[in-house]
Amino acid sequence: MRIELLTGAFASxxxxxxxxxxxxxxxxxxxxxxxxxxxxxxxxxxTEKFDGVSLSDLKVTEAETQAAYQELDPETADIIREAAANIRSYHEKQKRESWMTYKEDGTMLGQKITPLDAAGVYVPGGTAAYPSSVLMNVIPAQAAGVKRIVLVSPPNKEGTLPAGVLVAAKELGVEEIYKAGGAQAIAALAYGTETIRPVDKITGPGNIYVALAKREVFGDVAIDMIAGPSEIVVLADNTAVPGEVAADLLSQAEHDALASSVLVTDSMELAEAVSSEVKKQLETLPRREIASASIEDYGCIYVADSIDEAVEAVNELAPEHLEILTENPMELVGSIRHAGAIFLGRYSSEPVGDYFAGPNHVLPTNGTARFSSPLSVDDFIKKTSIISYSEKAFAQSAEKIAAFARLEGLEAHARAIEERLK
Structure with missing residues (x-):
């Protein structure tokens, strides 16, 4: 893993x-x-063309779900349940309430919070299984109060979905699960078919075709974000353990050859040790080919003159995941302006958040943490303004409102006000 002095090159x-x-x-x-x-x-x-399987029915049956429970060992099912409980507890705290305020002149203003009617969740599939994607997308929608949740995922060669995905969905009470993936599944969620009724919002990660499809249907339905390759930045000083830092960097590199793993530190000694550890750990990594390509093309260790300079580099990168492995990580949290999720200390490794802690792992990528947030309950609600003026309040403001309307050249607006003054 190459080492460079931090001179602004991180922007590359x-x-x-x-x-x-x-x-x-x-x-x-x-x-x-x-x-x-x-x-x-x-x-x-x-599905036959892209997934290599001929289906006679799109919807997952109860028999398929029960078979998944037989396939998945009970200990794993228990882990899924515990993770779900943690994630639900975190997201329940994000719930908003409608509110109203009243003034002495009789004005009432407020905001009504309403959950979306239906949400579609895309879960990547094929050769891999992502039950964590089920938990992270379904639970905030449920916490928001969404009544209808539709899950789609591409089938494997046997024409089924992974056992972990089906068990996770069943544990959450998802009733509509369909074997469909790719851009075609996004189209079905957006516009509907004979079997799949359309939804209001589509969330969940996927390949480039899924991402492009979400972009294409946006406007007819809402989407969560256009997700890019995974990213991790580790901000560390000389108290960090090189082997642990290397392992955390590789935890993202194994996702995708396009994933980015970066260490920013003020310690050349740590930089050299981590570089050596990455090389060593890569030798025994099952997904070595993918991780090696990621490290080669998008991995780097930057050595700053100070932690303050390192923090500024982190804010420039605005990473999806940020680990702070310094002597006092909490002291730096206030200085971090841009990050999707922040992991503090050596026992808060990024996979803790990916699977178990509770916060959502659907995070902004490609520097969009500058203006975006993790998936949350807020993504599954809509806010409606409420306005009620009394006669007294109306009379006090009517001429000003009419004048404002005429300022914009909208005479009918002004007359709508003045008609009530007659």
């Missing part, structure tokens, strides 16, 4: 959101239109 690792190639964008548009025109038939055809 900042990447824009992948907008795909023209060929990919055209393919996604074609798939979406096909689903809109042909519904279930298109989903069956695309």
């Amino acid at each position: 690792l900042k990447r824009s959101i992948d907008s795909g190639t023209e060929t990919q964008r055209d393919a996604v548009k074609s798939i979406i239109e096909e689903v809109r025109q042909k519904g279930d038939a298109a989903l069956f055809a695309f």
Whole structure:
């Protein structure tokens, strides 16, 4: 893992959101239109084409769910339940309440909080299983009060979904689970088919085709974000343990060859030790090929003159995940302006948040932590303004409102006010 002095070069690792190639964008548009025109038939055809399996039914049956429980060992099911409880406890605290305020002149202003009617959750699949994606997307929607939650995920070669995914969904009480993936699943959630009714918002990560499809349907439905490759930045001083830092960097590098793993430190001694540890740990990593490519292209260790300079570098990068492994990590939290999630101290390794702690692991990537937040209950509600003026309050403000309307050249607005003064 290369080591560089921090001279502003870290900015070279900042990447824009992948907008795909023209060929990919055209393919996604074609798939979406096909689903809109042909519904279930298109989903069956695309599933056979892209997933290599011919289905006779899109919806997961109760028998398939029960088979998943038989396949998954009880200890793993218990872990899923405990993680779900932690995640639910955290997100329940995010719930908002409607409110109203009253003035002496009879004015009442307020805000009504209403959950979305339906949310669609995309869970990546195929060769991998992501029950954590089920928990992190479904639970905040449930905490918000969403009544209908639809889960879609691409089937494996046997025409089923991974046992962990089905058990996680069943534990949360999700009733609509469909075997559909890729851009075609996003189109089904957005526009509906004979089997899948449309939703109001689509959340969850996926490959470039899923990301492009979410971008394409945005406006007809809401989406959470356009997620990029995973990122981790470790901010550390000479008290950090090199082997632990290296392991944390590799925990993101194994996700994707495009993932970014960066250490920013004021200690050259730590930098050299971590670089050596990364090389050593890569030798026995099962996903070595992917992790090696990630480290080679998007991994780096930057050595700053001071921790203050290192903090500024972190804020420039605005990482998805930030670990602070310093002698007193809490002292630096106030200086961090941009990060999706912050992990404090050696026992708060990033996977703790990925799976178990409770906060959401759907986080802003590609530097969008400058203006975006983790997935939360707020993503599954809408806010409606409430305005009620008394006759007295109206009379006191009417001429000013009419004048403001005429300032903008909107005479009918002004007359709507003045009609009530007659």
